[in-house]
Amino acid sequence: MKPKKLILILLLVFWHQKAKSQYSYKEIININKKTKLSEKKIDSILLSITTKDSIYAQIAHNFSVFNFKKTKNYKLSIKYGKKEIHILDSLKIINKRHTKALYNVGKFHLKLEQYQKAIHYFSKAIYSNKHRMRVAQSYCEIGNSYFKKGDYYKSINMFIKGLPLLEKHGLKKSILIQYIKLSNCCYKIDTKESTELGLLYLKKGDSLVKNSPKLKLTYKKRNFLYTGLANLYSNKHKKNYNKGREYYLKVLNNSLIRKDSNHIANAYMNMGELYLDINNDSCVYFLNKSISYDFSKKVYLNETYRNLATYNQRKKIFNLALTQIEKAINYCFKIASNKNLNTLNIEDILNSNHKKSALVSLKTKTEILVQLYNTTQNKEYLQKAINNVQLTNKIVNILISYSTEANTKYLWRKEISEIFNLGIYTAYLLNDSKLMLELMEKNKAFLLTLNINENIKLTNLPDEVSVKNNVLKKDIFRLESETEIHKTSKKKDSLFELKISYQNFKDSIHKIYPQFSNHNNDIKQVYLNKVKSNLHKNDIKLYYTLNTSNVDANKQSMLGLLIAKNKDIRFKIKNIDSVLLAISEYKKLISKPLTQKQELARFKKVSYSLYNQLFPTKEIKDLIKNKNISIVSDVSLENLPFEAFNTSATDLRYLVNDCNISYTYSSSFSEFNKNRDRKTNTDIVVFAPVNFKNTELSPLENTEKEAAVITNLIDGDSFTNSNATKENFVRKTSNAKIIHLATHATSANNPSIQFFTNDLKLHELYTYKNNADLVVLSACETNIGELKQGEGVLNLARGFFHSGANAVVSSTWKINDASSSYIMKEFYSNLKNKQSKAEALNNAKRTYLKNHSLSEQTPYYWASFVLIGDTSPVFTTHYFYYVGIILIIGLLIFFYFKRK
Incomplete structure (x- = not known):
């Protein structure tokens, strides 16, 4: 603050108080001249002012800004800023000063890395809404706060909301x-999309600078602009290394001229990383120069040491690489080199400005430790690698639990997934099946389980809370869908405001009902002993995982774990590149009728090859015969129907003839899901629109017959033609034991399933509730969707699990109407006869194969439907009921004869 301004304010105080203060005017002026306004002296001055009016608020404001600018004491800035706000609130003064005061306190909290408090005050500034520029800046600073917290997608939403306002009301420097x-x-x-978005705004910034000759831009701001452009041009999505180098050199030259060591260090680090990306040994020169200029020893060293470690890892200088990567991790969390990383607390993790870099560094450290084992055969390195994986899991779980945007959670799951795969490989080297399973389980369907658990917790809250939550979520999903199509600013604004309202609502729930918070995650993971104890003697669990890191000599590897009642087998799949190529070809062959001899011969060869590679030993092949196999697949094996594998070298014999096959997301999810409380009052509800109001959709003539056959077998309700509406579906299916949908579906963009008049989209399943033991999606591609690494595929099948289903039958390609109806008839006949879900579906496929010939036996016609989830019978014989009846009859006979 300028001295003249402070003198003026203090003069106002003097005259306003009419000498009531304990300080004379001369004493106050002397305090200012010496600029030694300690907290005690400021408090004394404020205490001496008895009238708490707008002038008092202005004085508090000036002391707040004085501490911000002169002493950098942000705590005192906050203290006096809050006094200003308190007085303005008490006087009910909502004006530009009020908005600005709230914004300032938010900014001071941000300086102290108190991100949630910063967000709170910036949000209040937006609500105050009397200073348009500060409101615009508040949106952007909330975006900055979420960025610091690692909630990146929420951050982008805030920036995109604030920037149009800032472009209209803000200064050009602030906009840039x-x-x-x-x-x-x-x-x-x-991602590719985020790279394009970032470049769009940086190009706007570059144009702003070029078209504003009066804009006096410091070289530091130019450096930030050029660094941002270089980072995005040289990333893996653009790979424009020449453009990146051009901008990095501009930054370096600007910084060298001004002898700014921090900016020089950063420029050298970025140049080093660029050369590292193109495998140029010059990277070492630039990275070492970065260290020599980073006099603060903290600004950019985490990235510099991480890049040096990667370089030495590639050169197989593993001990040096390990030392460097450990330094990088320590700098990420601002901890001393002798501190145990396992002592990191929530604040250490959430307050780190280098979360993404920390996870990349932890992954690199795991790789180095495994490579050190490969070199030395010292198993201590493997145990350290496992410890590192467990630490990373702890960090990511914290980041997920404090993230508010779903896409950010998926981002963190992707990061941890790659590290889990490394851990699984490490457990394999340790010959530890228990550890392999533990890490495989952690790498599956975590967010699905978390979201379902949240829904369950909601049902235990008062009805009005649960209803409001559901309404808000429905509105958000609806607007997201509409915004995706129309992309109008009005829609985007409505969606933004709704998401803010929903977050405020959830925050209030967490405060009132702490048990609702996901910060206290009570989801249990099942371990090897539990999995084995749950298996019957004819049951087998089969896990696969693909590791794409460079710790294996073959660059990437696929591992498997077979679990039977009394044994477990770890195995490694060789020639993984040929396996992946075979999988791709296999998927193409099975998704169409094979009418040509050449195609059929190729299918026999490819499917037999996959059978031998994915079941690599005679022991495994013998063990799976006549068994119930539940497959927990890796993302590389998604939508791969094992039942159509050819098991014969000379003929064509499908694996489905030898065993019952089903699929599951994870054993932990299955255990959690089957224990959900499901109450039903209807055995089955069938929906078959047959014809559609949308004339572009072809009629499904066989589905009306399919619906009639099913409801003749199992007593229930059937909705066909114009009765098969979305509204009826939502109203009539919530308490059905089986839900059957025979209709069209789409997997593109937002997957949906079609009813007579309109469709039900995947996101709508997140707010719909069912109690079904089984959902059957007799429609095309209902198991297809967007792949999320570490989670699985976001498809209609997953959506029905989210809404309550215990098991789902879904399709992996465009199905044939006639053959599907045939299989469904057999399937329900088997269910009625109290077969398990797995037996019922696999027997239906076997019956189809037995009664068809030639090209109609090819997998396209029968293999598309897969069972996911619980395999137990839908209908069971109530033995206790019959035993009870027999006992009652027996007692009646006994008493009858006794009377005789």
Whole structure:
């Protein structure tokens, strides 16, 4: 603050108080001249002012800004800023000063890395809404706060909301700074879409600078702009290394001229990383120069040491690489080298500005430790690698539990998935089946289980809370869908405001009902002993996982774990590149009728090859015969129907003839899901629109007959033609034991399933509730969707699990109407006869094969439907009921004869 301004304010105080203060005017002036306004002296001055009016608020404001600018004491800035706000609130003064005061306190909290408190005050500034520029800046600073917290997608939403306002009401310098901050967030997300978004705003920033000759831009701001452009141009999605190098050199030259050591260090680090990406040994020169200029020993060293470690890892200098990567991790969390990383607490993790870098470094450390084992055969390195994986899991779980946007959670799951795969490989080297299973389980369907658990917790809250939550979620999903189509600013604004309202609502729930919070996750993981104890003697669990890191000599490897009642087998699949190629070809062959001899011969060869590679030993092949196999597959094996594998070298014999096959997301999810409380009052509800109001959709003539056959077998309700509406589906299926849908479906973009008039989209299943033991999706591609690494595929099948289903039958390609109806008839006949779900579906396929010939036996016609989830019978014989009846009859006979 300028001295003249402070003198003026203090003069106002003097005259306003009419000498009531304990300080004379001369004493106050002397305090200012010496600029030694200690907290005690400021408090004394404020205490001496008895009238708490707007002038008092202005004085508190000036002391707040004085501490911010002169002493950098942000705690005192906050203290006096809050006094200003308190007085303005008490006087009910809602004006520009009020908005600005709230914004300032938010900014001071941000300086102290108190991100949630910063968000709170920025949000209040937006609500105050009397200073348009500060409101715009508040949106952007909330975006910056979420960026610091690692909630990257939420951050982008805030920037995109604030920037149009800032472009209209803000200063050009401020606009440019926020463009740069948004681009940093896009760089962290590291997708093709985020890269394009970041470049869009940075190009706008570059144009702003070029078209504003009066804009006096410091070289530091130019450096930030050029660094942002270089980062995005040289990433894996653009790979424009020449453009990246051009901008990095501009930054380096600007910084060398001004002898700015921090900016020089950063420029050298970025140049080093660029050369490392193109495998140029010059990277070492630049990275070492970065260290020599980083005099603060903390600004950029986490990235520099991480890149040096990667370089030495590639050169197989593993001990040096390990030392360097450990330094990188320590710098990420600002901890001393002698501190145990396992002592990291929630605050250490959430307050780190280098979360993404920390996870990359932890992954690199795991790789190095495994490579050290490969070199030395010292198993201590493997145990350290496992410890590192467990630490990373702890960090990611914390980041997920404090993230508010679903896409950010998926981002963190992707990061941990790669590290889990490394851990699984490490457990394999340790010959530890228990550890392999533990890590395989952690790498599956975690967010699905978390979301379902949240829904269950909601049902235990008061009805009005649960209803409001559901309404808000429905509105958000609806607007997200509409925004995807129309992309109008009005729709985007409505969606943004709704998401803010929903987050405030959830925050209030967490405060009132702490048990609702996912910060206290009570989901249990099942371990090897539990999995074995749950298996019957004819049951087998079969896990696969693909590791794409460079710790294996073959660059990537696939591992398997077979679990039977009394044994477990770990195995490694060789020639993984040929396996992946075979999988791709296999999927193409099975998704169409094989009418040509050449195609059929090729199918026999490819499917037999996959059978031998994915069941690599005679012991495994013998063990699976005549068994019930539940497959927990890796993302590389998604939508791969094992039952159509050819098991004969000379003829064509399908694996489905030898065993019952089903699929599951994970054993932990299955255990959690089957224990959900499901109450039903109807055995089955069938929906078959047959014809559609949308004339572009072809009629499904066989589905009306399919619906009639099913309801003749199992007593229930059937909705066909114009009665098969979305509204009836939502109203009539919530308490059905079986839900059957025979209709059209689509897997593109937002997957949906078609009813007579309109469709039900995947996101709508997240707010719909069912109690079904089984959902059957007799429609095309209902098991297809967007792949999320570490979670699985976001498809209609997963959506029905989210809404309550215990098991789902879904399809992996475009099905044939006639053959599907045939299989469904057999399937339900088997269910009625009290067969398990797995037996019922596999027997239906076997019956189809037995009664068809030639090209109609090819997998396209019968193998598309897969069972996911619980395999137990839908209908069981109630032995206790019959035993009870027999006992009652027996007693009646006994008493009858006794009377005789």
